[in-house]
Amino acid sequence: MKEILLDRLENSDNIGFDIKRIPSNDLTDNFPTEAHRDDHYTFFLLESGSGSVLVDFQTVQVNSPSLFFVLPGQVNQPVDQDAAKGWFLGVEASLMPTQSRDALGGQLMLQQPIPLDPLQLRQFGDLLNLILEKRQAPNNDVLYRPAIHALVQAFLLEVARSYSHMTGVNSGLSRPHQLLQEFKKLLSTEIKNLKSPSAYALQLHVTESYLNEVVKKISGFTVSYWIRHEAIMEAKRLLYYSELTSKEIAYELGYDDHSYFGRIFTKEVGMPAIAFRRQYRK
Template identity: 40%
Template sequence: MKDIPVHQLEKRGSIGMEIWRYQAGEIQNDTLDEEIMKAHRDDHYIFFIVEAGDTALMIDFNEIKFSPHTLYYILPGQVHHGLSDERAAGWFMAVDTMLIPPDYRKVFEGQLALQKPYLLDDGQMKQCMGLLDLLLQRFLEHEKSTFNVSIVHSLLQSFIGIAAGCYAEINDIDVRVSRPVELSRMFKQLLVDNYVAIKSPSVYAGMLNVSERYLNEVLKKATGFSVSYWILNEIMLEAKRLLYYSECNVKEVAHALGYDDHAYFSRLFKKAEGITPLTFRVTYRK
C-alpha cells in the first residue's frame, strides 16, 4: 500500500535545520519544489514568512491563504501540500523539534483547532527580516567555524521566540498559564499520542488526574467542544488523511486507527462526516 510520504529533516542536513529565501515565481530547487507541491507530512516543524505576493496551502483539509507579512508554522505530522506552482516571495525554515524549547512548543502545540496565520506589523517584519538575513548567512557558513553551529542555533532560538510570542499574544496564551489552560494543552498532547489506542474520555481524564466532568468543562470553556468531540475529531482527521493521501482500503484504515471491526468504523465515519469512507475518497479525489 502507498503511505503518505514523510519528509525527514536529517536527510537534508546535519545541524537540525535548514533555511532558504525564495522570490515570487522562482524555483529554488526543482526536486524540493516538486516534493513541497505534493501531499506529505514532515517529521519536523516548518516556519515561513511571506514577504510579497499571495499563496495558499492545503493543511489537513483546510485551505489556508497567506498575504504579505504573514507568519505561519506547520506542526510535525500535519498533512499539507501547495495549491499553486507559483509561490510568493518569502522565507522557509525547517526545524528539528529538539531545537524548540518546551515553553515555545506549548504555544505552538497548545491549540486544538488549526493554527491561523499571524500578520506581522512593520516593526515585527523589520526585526524578522534582519534576523533571518543573518541566520541565512551564518547557516551557509556553518562549516567554516567551530562556533558557527552554536551561533546558528542561537539565532534560530531568537526567531522561534519571536514567533512563539506572536502566537501567544493572539491566542491569549501565557506560558505561566492557569490550570485549565494547561490542562487543555496536556489533553491535546495526550490525544495526539494515544488516540489510536485510547478513545475513552474517562481514561484521558484519569491520565490527567481529574474527573471526566471537569475535563469536559475545561475543554468546552477553552474550545467550545467536549472531550468526546476532540477524540472523534482526531480520529476522523487521520482517517481522512489516509483515505485521501494513501492507498489503504477501508479495512486497513480502520485497523490503522485501532478498530478491529471495519464495518463499525464505516458507520462511525458516516455519522461523523455525513458520507461513507469510500464516498469521501471518490469525492475528494476528483
C-alpha cells in the first residue's frame, strides 16, 4: 500500500533540531521533492529569491525577505524556486516553547509567509548563524545543550512574536483566542475520535454554545464546519497520496458508516471521493 512519505528529522545525536544554509543552486538536493509529511516543525528564512510550496492542496508563494513555516503533519511539496537563498531550521515538537506552539499552530486557516523588514531579517539571520556556528563546533561540556537549545528557542519565540503581530493575535491576552487555539489543537489530534461540537466543548470544559460563538466570531465559521473541514482535508490527503479505498479512508477517519461519509465528502468537495482521486492524479 502506498503511504504518504514521512520525513524524519536528521538528528543523529538527539540534539532535537537540524539547521542548514540554503544556497541558490542546491535547494532540491537537501529536501524531499515529493509530497510528504514532516514529523517536526520546519522553518524557512528566505533572504533572497523566491519559491512556492504546495501545503495541503494550496500553493503558497514565498517571496524574499520572509519567513515561512510548515507544521508537523501537513502534507507539503516544493513546487518551484527561483535562486532561493536563506536558511532551513527543523525542530522537534519537544523543543517548541508552549507560546510558540500555540501561536503558530492555533490558527484554523492555512499559515502565510511572514514578511520581514531589514532589521528583522538581520536579527533572524544573525541568530541562525550563531546557532549554526555552535552546531558545527559541538562541545561536550554540561552546558552545551542547554545553551544551544536556548538559542533555538529564542528564534522560535521571535518567530511566534512576528507571526502574532502579523495576524493581530496575541495568545497571551485574549481568552477567546486561547480557546480557539485549544480547539484547533484538539481538532488536529482527535478528529478520528470526536465528531460533534458537544464532544469538543466537553473536552474544553465550556458550553457548546460558547465554543461555537467564539469559533464563529474569530474564524467566520462554526465548529461543525471546522470538524467537517478537518475530516475532509485528511480524506483528501489519503485519497491523493495513498492507495486506501474510500471505504477504508472512512474507517480510518472514524466513520463506521462509509456511505454517510461519502455523502459528506461529495457535498463538501462537489464530487465523490473516487472522482476527486481520479481528477487530482491526472
